[in-house]
Amino acid sequence: MRRSATSVFLRRNALGLLGLTILVIVALAAIFAPWVAPYGPAKIDLMARLAPPAWIDGGSLKHLLGTDNLGRDILSRVIYGAQISLSVGAGAVVIGALIGSFIGLLSGYFGGIVDAALSFLVNVQLAFPFTLLAIFLLSTFGGGFTSVVVVVALATWVNYARVVRGQVMSVKNQEYVEAAKSVGVPTDRILRRYILPNAFSSIIVVASFSMAQAILTEAALSFLGVGIGSATPSWGTMLNDGRSYLQNAWWMTAMPGVATALTVLAGNLCGDWLQDRIDPRLRK
Amino acid sequence: MIKGNWTRRLVLLAGLAMGVTALTPVYAQDAKPVVIASSEDIISLDPHMLDSNNPTGSAIWSIFDSLVRRDKDGQAQPRLATSWERVDDLTWRFHLREGVTFSNGEAFNAEAVKVNFARMDTAPFNSVQQLHDQTGLTAVNVVDDFTLDLVTAAPTVNMLYWLEEAFVAAPAYITDTAPDVVASAPIGSGPYKFVEWRRGDALVLTASDTYWGDAPAVKDIIFRAVPEMSSRLNELAAGTVDIVVGITPDAAAQANTDVSDVVQIEGLRKMHMGISIKGEQPALADPRVRQALNYAVDVPTIIDSLLGGSTKPLLSIVNPPNNNPDLTPYSYDPEKAKALMAEAGFADGFPLTIQWSTRFDGGKDVSEVVGSFLEAINIKPTYEAVEIGQFREALSSASLKGIYFQGWAALINPSVELVILTCGHVDNSSGYCNPDYDKLVIEASQTLDDAKRQELEYAAQAIIWNDAPWLYLWRLPNIFGISKTLSYEFRADNYLEPYLITYK
Numbered sequence: 001m002r003r004s005a006t007s008v009f010l011r012r013n014a015l016g017l018l019g020l021t022i023l024v025i026v027a028l029a030a031i032f033a034p035w036v037a038p039y040g041p042a043k044i045d046l047m048a049r050l051a052p053p054a055w056i057d058g059g060s061l062k063h064l065l066g067t068d069n070l071g072r073d074i075l076s077r078v079i080y081g082a083q084i085s086l087s088v089g090a091g092a093v094v095i096g097a098l099i100g101s102f103i104g105l106l107s108g109y110f111g112g113i114v115d116a117a118l119s120f121l122v123n124v125q126l127a128f129p130f131t132l133l134a135i136f137l138l139s140t141f142g143g144g145f146t147s148v149v150v151v152v153a154l155a156t157w158v159n160y161a162r163v164v165r166g167q168v169m170s171v172k173n174q175e176y177v178e179a180a181k182s183v184g185v186p187t188d189r190i191l192r193r194y195i196l197p198n199a200f201s202s203i204i205v206v207a208s209f210s211m212a213q214a215i216l217t218e219a220a221l222s223f224l225g226v227g228i229g230s231a232t233p234s235w236g237t238m239l240n241d242g243r244s245y246l247q248n249a250w251w252m253t254a255m256p257g258v259a260t261a262l263t264v265l266a267g268n269l270c271g272d273w274l275q276d277r278i279d280p281r282l283r284k
Numbered sequence: 285m286i287k288g289n290w291t292r293r294l295v296l297l298a299g300l301a302m303g304v305t306a307l308t309p310v311y312a313q314d315a316k317p318v319v320i321a322s323s324e325d326i327i328s329l330d331p332h333m334l335d336s337n338n339p340t341g342s343a344i345w346s347i348f349d350s351l352v353r354r355d356k357d358g359q360a361q362p363r364l365a366t367s368w369e370r371v372d373d374l375t376w377r378f379h380l381r382e383g384v385t386f387s388n389g390e391a392f393n394a395e396a397v398k399v400n401f402a403r404m405d406t407a408p409f410n411s412v413q414q415l416h417d418q419t420g421l422t423a424v425n426v427v428d429d430f431t432l433d434l435v436t437a438a439p440t441v442n443m444l445y446w447l448e449e450a451f452v453a454a455p456a457y458i459t460d461t462a463p464d465v466v467a468s469a470p471i472g473s474g475p476y477k478f479v480e481w482r483r484g485d486a487l488v489l490t491a492s493d494t495y496w497g498d499a500p501a502v503k504d505i506i507f508r509a510v511p512e513m514s515s516r517l518n519e520l521a522a523g524t525v526d527i528v529v530g531i532t533p534d535a536a537a538q539a540n541t542d543v544s545d546v547v548q549i550e551g552l553r554k555m556h557m558g559i560s561i562k563g564e565q566p567a568l569a570d571p572r573v574r575q576a577l578n579y580a581v582d583v584p585t586i587i588d589s590l591l592g593g594s595t596k597p598l599l600s601i602v603n604p605p606n607n608n609p610d611l612t613p614y615s616y617d618p619e620k621a622k623a624l625m626a627e628a629g630f631a632d633g634f635p636l637t638i639q640w641s642t643r644f645d646g647g648k649d650v651s652e653v654v655g656s657f658l659e660a661i662n663i664k665p666t667y668e669a670v671e672i673g674q675f676r677e678a679l680s681s682a683s684l685k686g687i688y689f690q691g692w693a694a695l696i697n698p699s700v701e702l703v704i705l706t707c708g709h710v711d712n713s714s715g716y717c718n719p720d721y722d723k724l725v726i727e728a729s730q731t732l733d734d735a736k737r738q739e740l741e742y743a744a745q746a747i748i749w750n751d752a753p754w755l756y757l758w759r760l761p762n763i764f765g766i767s768k769t770l771s772y773e774f775r776a777d778n779y780l781e782p783y784l785i786t787y788k
């Protein structure tokens with residue numbers, strides 16, 4: 001009986017678990033990069049330029065995924081690149097969630113002119129072509145880790161604001177909130193203790209999707225050359241480097257591309273799974 | 285019935301014929317514009333603001349004439365001047381071409397030259413134009429309509445070189461028109477005339493019907509800015525571009541397609557990492573540090589790998605055959621580099637910003653490789669791509685941060701090649717300033733005796749080689765792609781002369 005329960009659990013959650021496993025592997029690789037990666041990410045070896053991956057003629061086990069145009073080991077760069085992708089993703093998610101939830105909370109709870117003003121802000125942000133805004137901000141204030149995190153967070157806070165606002169509006173007139181109000185609980189405490197917890201599960205779902213979105217956005221910005229400094233092996237930067245070598249060294253582009261795609265897919269699988277499991281609106 | 289059938293058949297045939305004509309290109313071969321794709325757009329079409337060989341210089345050469353023009357071997361050929369002679373040490377006499385008109389109908393004569401040269405000596409043109417500065421030109425005397433005397437303060441060996449860069453535009457037009465209009469709708473006497481300039485995209489020229497020489501083989505020319513090398517190559521293969529300027533050795537094979545060939549010729553442009561002496565890193569002001577940078581980088585290995593052995597290290601800041609034969613490239617000697625760093629008090633190194641622009645393809649790769657060599661002598665590099673407009677501004681104001689990838693002086697003229705590093709020169713982007721060096725360079729440019737001049741030039745080269753305001757790299761490999769339907773001999777100095785392109 002127990003065995004079949006496990007298999008039912010596995011079958012129901014297979015995709016979610018797959019996503020989670022990939023994310024954990026990527027995260028571990030990122031954290032332990034100095035020990036896992038065979039070479040330093042910027043270690044140039046001009047004598048080993050454009051070596052193909054090990055399984056292709058001319059490749060060797062010295063460079064499992066091949067080397068780039070400066071002879072840097074692509075496997076090592078992909079591993080170190082995970083550090084950038086994940087930390088930008090995590091940073092953006094935290095900042096985006098804080099800003100977005102706060103705005104959604106105020107907007108949903110107070111309604112009226114506050115809601116109108118904040119919703120207007122949300123709409124303005126949604127109406128603005130994000131890539132354009134990001135390029136503008138990054139070329140004005142300069143690239144670098146912090147600015148990229150903030151800019152990517154800008155892309156995602158709207159999602160939180162909208163979800164949280166909806167959640168807050170649906171609970172703010174419930175009896176227990178009215179009761180708290182009538183016994184004189186201060187507003188900030190009502191928001192923190194009685195309203196916000198209702199939105200937590202939605203925030204987590206949004207966060208897992210946003211993480212994937214943030215990783216993709218960072219890659220896109222680095223690809224466009226406005227991301228984190230060029231010597232940092234971000235996946236987007238590697239894609240950009242590889243572009244001029246597509247015809248004679250496809251692995252320069254394919255490897256970071258696959259890494260990005262897998263990680264984003266994993267993030268989305270986890271998001272779907274979490275949504276099914278914990279979003280109260282979907283819970284049967 | 286029969287008749288009706290015939291009519292129907294005729295109509296059908298006619299329709300078919302029309303369909304077929306519609307499907308085939310409407311251009312006859314010699315009517316199709318030739319598209320030249322370079323990494324950047326034209327900067328300005330004001331002939332007196334020219335400071336870049338291609339595409340800006342190529343376009344200016346097509347629209348305007350100067351008194352003389354250097355050919356691909358560096359010899360001065362007659363253009364608006366048919367002949368010239370030295371009257372005495374300080375006076376040059378030029379006999380001008382008769383019957384030349386500008387494309388707006390104005391007539392060319394000695395007075396037109398005088399008006400143009402006077403304009404070149406006023407701001408803002410005199411910040412770029414160096415005719416007066418470099419030749420010591422003091423008077424432009426109109427002898428008669430087609431004879432002109434140029435008088436200099438001291439003897440000069442450089443008159444013809446700087447006249448090649450001194451373009452003559454329609455005199456009334458440049459006098460009466462606002463400078464920004466002149467710069468965007470130029471009027472000259474060259475083989476082509478201006479049609480349209482979509483900034484950031486393309487410049488369209490068409491053969492001038494008032495040109496004094498033989499009409500060019502190609503009627504319409506389009507200079508296009510395609511910043512990405514891979515896009516330029518893709519368009520070449522697709523046939524939407526006919527000539528591609530700027531291809532890295534790694535990508536050269538990609539220009540060999542069914543419709544195009546790759547052409548590689550020797551380059552003259554001296555590539556280097558400029559060392560910003562007045563930038564954000566004060567250590568760079570110490571010549572020992574600058575020498576250490578030169579000893580720390582293995583240039584031959586970079587050439588053999590990254591550049592596929594397509595070029596050679598610089599031997600001097602003056603191109604062969606005028607280089608000082610006693611100078612040899614800095615050897616790759618990290619130990620010596622470390623010793624020099626220690627001697628200068630920087631054994632622990634220092635942070636250094638390495639910058640590049642999109643103007644030269646592969647700038648990022650070179651910067652990162654050079655940076656990795658410098659890490660071995662404890663320098664901590666950070667990397668920064670600079671947008672091309674900002675980069676140009678920083679070059680002319682000598683305000684780049686640390687070291688930067690750049691190339692100057694794709695030409696063979698020792699005096700002009702040396703003048704670039706004199707104090708405050710517009711191309712002296714390192715901010716290097718050494719009065720002893722300046723004295724030698726100026727004296728050389730005023731010395732008519734060949735042997736004595738060479739001695740002075742050799743001495744100046746030795747000073748600059750040891751003072752090392754550059755991290756000396758190599759001569760830029762010159763690789764082009766060209767459509768199989770065209771024939772053209774490319775120039776080592778990167779100028780492109782569309783009027784010399786012919787159809788095969």
